[in-house]
Each structure stands twice: as C-alpha cells, then as structure tokens.
Amino acid sequence: xxxxxxxxxxxxxxxxxxxxxxxxxxxxxxxxxxxxxxxxxxxxxxxxxxxxxxxxxxxxxxxxxxxxxxxxxxxxxxxxxxxxxxxxxxxxxxxxxxxxxxxxxxxxxxxxxxxxxxxxxxxxxxxxxxxxxxxxxxxxxxxxxxxxxxxxxxxxxxxxxxxxxxxxxxxxxxxxxxxxxxxxxxxxxxxxxxxxxxxxxxxxxxxxxxxxxxxxxxxxxxxxxxxxxxxxxxxxxxxxxxxxxxxxxxxxxxxxxxxxxxxxxxxxxxxxxxxxxxxxxxxxxxxxxxxxxxxxxxxxxxxxxxxxxxxxxxxxxxxx
Amino acid sequence: xxxxxxxxxxxxxxxxxxxxxxxxxxxxxxxxxxxxxxxxxxxxxxxxxxxxxxxxxxxxxxxxxxxxxxxxxxxxxxxxxxxxxxxxxxxxxxxxxxxxxxxxxxxxxxxxxxxxxxxxxxxxxxxxxxxxxxxxxxxxxxxxxxxxxxxxxxxxxxxxxxxxxxxxxxxxxxxxxxxxxxxxxxxxxxxxxxxxxxxxxxxxxxxxxxxxxxxxxxxxxxxxxxxxxxxxxxxxxxxxxxxxxxxxxxxxxxxxxxxxxxxxxxxxxxxxxxxxxxxxxxxxxxxxxxxxxxxxxxxx
Numbered sequence: 001x002x003x004x005x006x007x008x009x010x011x012x013x014x015x016x017x018x019x020x021x022x023x024x025x026x027x028x029x030x031x032x033x034x035x036x037x038x039x040x041x042x043x044x045x046x047x048x049x050x051x052x053x054x055x056x057x058x059x060x061x062x063x064x065x066x067x068x069x070x071x072x073x074x075x076x077x078x079x080x081x082x083x084x085x086x087x088x089x090x091x092x093x094x095x096x097x098x099x100x101x102x103x104x105x106x107x108x109x110x111x112x113x114x115x116x117x118x119x120x121x122x123x124x125x126x127x128x129x130x131x132x133x134x135x136x137x138x139x140x141x142x143x144x145x146x147x148x149x150x151x152x153x154x155x156x157x158x159x160x161x162x163x164x165x166x167x168x169x170x171x172x173x174x175x176x177x178x179x180x181x182x183x184x185x186x187x188x189x190x191x192x193x194x195x196x197x198x199x200x201x202x203x204x205x206x207x208x209x210x211x212x213x214x215x216x217x218x219x220x221x222x223x224x225x226x227x228x229x230x231x232x233x234x235x236x237x238x239x240x241x242x243x244x245x246x247x248x249x250x251x252x253x254x255x256x257x258x259x260x261x262x263x264x265x266x267x268x269x270x271x272x273x274x275x276x277x278x279x280x281x282x283x284x285x286x287x288x289x290x291x292x293x294x295x296x297x298x299x300x301x302x303x304x305x306x307x308x309x310x311x312x313x314x315x316x317x318x319x320x
Numbered sequence: 321x322x323x324x325x326x327x328x329x330x331x332x333x334x335x336x337x338x339x340x341x342x343x344x345x346x347x348x349x350x351x352x353x354x355x356x357x358x359x360x361x362x363x364x365x366x367x368x369x370x371x372x373x374x375x376x377x378x379x380x381x382x383x384x385x386x387x388x389x390x391x392x393x394x395x396x397x398x399x400x401x402x403x404x405x406x407x408x409x410x411x412x413x414x415x416x417x418x419x420x421x422x423x424x425x426x427x428x429x430x431x432x433x434x435x436x437x438x439x440x441x442x443x444x445x446x447x448x449x450x451x452x453x454x455x456x457x458x459x460x461x462x463x464x465x466x467x468x469x470x471x472x473x474x475x476x477x478x479x480x481x482x483x484x485x486x487x488x489x490x491x492x493x494x495x496x497x498x499x500x501x502x503x504x505x506x507x508x509x510x511x512x513x514x515x516x517x518x519x520x521x522x523x524x525x526x527x528x529x530x531x532x533x534x535x536x537x538x539x540x541x542x543x544x545x546x547x548x549x550x551x552x553x554x555x556x557x558x559x560x561x562x563x564x565x566x567x568x569x570x571x572x573x574x575x576x577x578x579x580x581x582x583x584x585x586x587x588x589x590x591x592x593x594x595x596x597x598x599x600x601x602x603x604x605x606x607x608x609x610x611x612x613x614x615x616x617x618x619x620x
Contacts, residue, residue, distance in 0.1 A: 188526065320441070
C-alpha cells in the first residue's frame with residue numbers, strides 16, 4: 001500500500017492497488033467520473049487480499065512480523081496510552097536504548113510500560129541496536145517492574161525482539177543471569193503483569209520480559225525457542241531452509257494457544273499490523289484493558305499464586 | 321587380552337564438526353561440536369594435554385587428568401557416585417518420559433538413540449541423598465543426552481525437585497551440564513521450562529532454602545539463563561565452557577576473534593557470575609562446608 005516495501009507474496013495485490021490509485025488520480029485530474037470502472041477493481045483487490053492473507057504460510061507470517069513498517073513499541077504506546085513518561089537506566093551500568101520503559105496512563109489508570117524499540121531506519125536501528133537489549137536492558141526492565149510493584153502499578157510488557165544479543169559484552173555483563181533473574185523475579189511481583197508479543201518473540205530475549213498473568217500475541221507474531229534460520233542451519237546445515245523450519249517449530253499464535261502458552265490472539269488488520277497501525281493498537285488496547293479490569297480485582301498474593309500455577313502447567317510429557 | 325591388542329586400542333580423539341553458517345538470532349539453542357569425551361576404553365587420551373592415560377587410573381582420579389588437571393566430562397551416574405555417600409541416592413520422578421509434542425523432524429529417533437547411548441531416560445537424574453551424612457535434594461544433568469538440553473521433562477524434573485525441597489526443606493544442589501540449552505525439538509515448550517524452573521526457585525528462595533548451583537562443561541543457552549545461574553552459591557568446575565550464547569554464534573555474528581578464555585570458568589569468576597572455581601577433588605567437601613555454613617547437618 002505504497003509503503004515502499006513489498007513482500008513477495010503481496011506483489012500482485014500491491015500492483016493492483018497501485019493501478020487503482022493511478023486510475024483515481026487520473027479521474028480526479030481530468031474531472032471524470034470513473035466510479036463504475038474503479039469499483040470492480042476495488043472489489044477484486046479486496047478479494048485478492050482476503051485470498052492471500054487467509055492462507056499464509058508460517059514463514060510468510062514471519063515476514064509480516066518482521067515487516068520494517070510494523071508498528072514499533074513507541075508507536076503502539078502513543079496510540080494506546082496517554083502521557084507516556086520515559087524513565088531511563090538500570091542504575092548500574094548504563095541506559096539501554098533498545099529497551100524502553102516508563103510511566104503512562106491507560107484509561108485513567110497509572111501503569112508501567114516496557115518494551116523493545118526497533119528502529120525505523122538504519123541510523124535509528126544502529127542507535128537502538130535493532131531493538132536487541134544488552135543485559136542492562138533486561139535489568140532496566142526489572143528495575144522498572146519492581147518499582148511498579150512497590151507502588152502498586154500494573155505492568156504492561158510489549159515484546160518485539162529477534163533474540164538475545166550475541167555479543168562479547170553481553171556475555172561479559174552476564175546476559176544469562178540477567179534473563180534468569182527476570183524470570184524468577186517477575187514470577188513473584190504482586191501486581192498484574194500483562195505481556196503482548198507484538199512482532200518477534202525471539203527465544204530468551206523475549207521470555208526475559210514475558211512472564212506474567214496474561215500473555216497475548218498479535219495474529220502474525222511468532223514466539224519461538226530459536227529463529228527459523230538458526231533452526232534450519234542446525235537441522236539441515238542450511239539457513240535458507242528457514243521456511244521449512246518455521247513450519248516445524250509450530251510457533252504461530254494458533255499453535256501457542258493450543259499449547260496453553262498464550263491466553264489469546266489479537267487480530268491484525270487484513271495483511272498485517274503495518275497496513276493499519278491505529279487499528280492494530282485499538283485491538284491491543286481493547287484486549288489489555290479488559291484483562292486488566294479482571295486482574296486488578298485480584299489480591300497480589302493470589303496473582304502470584306495463580307501465575308505460578310500457569311507456568312507449572314507448561315510442558316508436554318508422558319510417563320513410562 | 322593379548323599384549324598386542326592392548327596397544328592396538330585406538331586413542332580417543334576429540335572430534336570437531338566443520339563449522340556451519342551462522343544462524344542469525346534465536347541463539348539459545350546452541351549446537352556445539354559433540355565432544356564424546358566420557359572414557360569407556362582401556363586407554364583414554366586427555367583432551368587437555370594429549371597424554372594417553374590408563375582409564376582405571378583416570379577413574380580413580382575422578383576423571384581428572386593426573387598430568388594436566390583437565391576435567392573430563394562425566395555422566396550423571398558417575399557424578400552422583402562422586403558426590404554422594406555410597407548407596408544414599410534415591411531417584412525421584414524417574415517415570416517421566418519425553419514425547420514429541422510438535423511432531424518435530426527426527427525427534428523420536430534422536431530420543432531413542434540418546435536413551436540407548438546414555439542408558440538414561442532423559443538428560444537429568446533427580447533425587448535425594450546424603451553428602452557427608454547431610455541429606456539433600458540433588459539434580460545432575462548429563463551432557464551426553466541430547467547435549468544436555470532442556471525440554472519438558474528436564475524442566476518438569478527440575479521443578480518437581482525444587483518443590484520437593486520446598487516441602488521437605490532439604491537444601492538443593494543442581495549440577496548443570498547443558499550445552500544444548502533449551503531443546504529446539506520441543507519448540508516454545510522448552511523455552512517455557514526456563515520460566516517454570518526459575519519461578520519454582522523464586523518460591524524456594526522466599527522460603528529461605530539454600531540452592532547451590534554447580535556449573536560443569538558445557539552449560540549454555542536456556543539452561544544457563546534459568547536455574548543454573550540462580551544459585552545462592554554458584555560453583556564452576558575448572559576449564560568449563562559456560563555462557564549464554566554459543567561462541568560460534570557470537571563469532572559469526574560479530575566477525576571478530578573471541579578473546580582467549582572467553583566464557584571459561586575463569587571468565588565467569590572474573591566477571592562476577594561465579595562464587596568460586598572448585599577442583600573436582602574438592603567439590604564434595606566444599607558443598608559439605610557450604611551446607612554446614614547454612615546449618616544443615618547440624619552446622620559446624
């Protein structure tokens with residue numbers, strides 16, 4: 001839709017949409033009424049869109065989840081919350097620009113919001129490290145979450161990260177311990193925690209801010225133990241077989257709902273969140289507001305107890 | 321055995337697989353060159369100094385090279401024998417078996433092979449036992465079983481062991497050895513075991529029960545980023561590879577040579593993750609000292 005980035009499987013549709021736009025412009029310029037010519041084309045575009053987007057392969061949905069125009073954390077925050085006030089730093093090493101957090105109002109209720117921020121262009125991506133947090137990012141998130149617990153604020157965590165950062169400094173500063181600590185501490189915070197995977201749910205990096213009372217996924221988001229490329233190169237020694245790995249890993253929202261890992265799927269506009277960020281944000285907001293209504297009524301100790309029971313159920317095994 | 325055959329015994333070489341292209345992102349599941357190091361022949365070649373050692377001598381020396389102190393990888397049963405009072409181990413939750421929830425390519429066959437080769441049903445043994453007379457809960461991973469990776473069963477056994485210690489107020493010791501991290505073949509369910517085990521440790525911590533984590537070669541990925549690094553006390557064996565992201569993945573991502581000793585036990589001690597590096601000879605007595613400091617077994 002003229003956003004300058006077309007996925008292979010959308011080409012036909014994008015071409016048709018371009019043609020319609022051109023016709024409309026032409027009609028306007030010449031002062032002609034071409035409604036009768038345009039209407040069937042628009043109908044066909046709609047049909048085509050439904051056809052394409054209702055039969056997406058797991059890999060195609062990964063491409064949608066990674067779409068460069070997919071709404072980022074800060075965009076979603078601006079749609080969903082009021083008066084977002086960013087708070088910085090882990091009080092220890094530095095402020096990690098890949099992990100953003102702060103205070104905001106959600107329909108009259110003060111909440112703490114955290115999430116990874118991907119960049120929109122190369123410059124921003126370099127500044128944000130492509131939304132890949134270092135250990136201090138996870139530690140900043142934990143500081144803000146513990147602060148939220150201290151003041152009785154619910155926590156909203158948005159997740160969109162390709163994975164933990166594979167770098168020397170991340171290892172030196174204890175990335176594994178930072179993730180593990182978040183998992184342990186999030187499990188005992190006595191305030192409601194709602195997590196939403198908005199794009200990529202890349203393994204330990206995603207899990208590090210993903211323990212909570214409710215976990216939702218946007219329709220085309222994925223949540224996986226390993227990237228499809230990584231899986232393909234281990235299994236078949238060939239990263240280009242990522243589409244097959246995407247199938248084998250069963251990491252789409254429907255699979256995770258079936259495994260009991262998530263509580264619900266938040267629908268995206270036809271074709272993906274990038275085609276209508278405002279609508280996407282409205283869908284997310286409706287879901288988290290409704291969940292929060294329920295959760296704020298539950299005493300902290302019961303929240304923690306039920307959160308543990310949720311985690312306790314996860315896993316599939318048999319007995320001999 | 322005729323003398324001639326004795327000298328025909330092939331030395332055990334460390335086999336290294338050729339490197340494969342970098343998997344971008346999703347770095348928790350770490351594929352390492354499979355070092356089949358657990359000695360089973362009459363003679364064993366040391367992976368540290370190259371010396372050929374009479375395996376019986378090696379066993380007597382707790383599978384530590386008498387010449388260079390290289391700590392060989394050992395299986396779960398050998399570790400239990402080394403740590404616990406003789407005959408005191410009593411296995412728990414032994415009936416749990418992995419299934420194939422994703423219908424993942426080749427997983428059932430891999431499981432079967434791992435079971436046959438290791439003689440274990442999964443990558444961890446958990447149970448209770450006594451160490452210098454002090455009762456404790458013990459979990460020991462086995463790097464030979466699918467590279468010590470954590471799927472639903474490993475996560476469940478660890479969690480049940482923690483809950484058992486919580487109920488009985490036994491101190492907990494887990495010997496981690498998991499180069500495979502979170503087991504890819506069970507997808508996101510493996511990832512969830514990181515959260516499950518860590519949450520159980522949260523409860524154990526609130527109850528004031530001691531947890532000692534022993535990190536052995538190799539401990540990486542999802543095992544490292546969950547229960548293995550949440551010990552009240554963290555002990556490393558010398559010369560282990562310990563970290564989150566595998567060195568190969570880091571190297572291929574940043575395209576720089578990694579500094580020598582990167583992700584070694586010494587590295588983790590120097591960077592503040594571990595409390596101490598303890599020689600295998602002293603592991604049992606060190607754990608006993610720690611237990612007594614925390615007033616288990618009557619203290620002092």
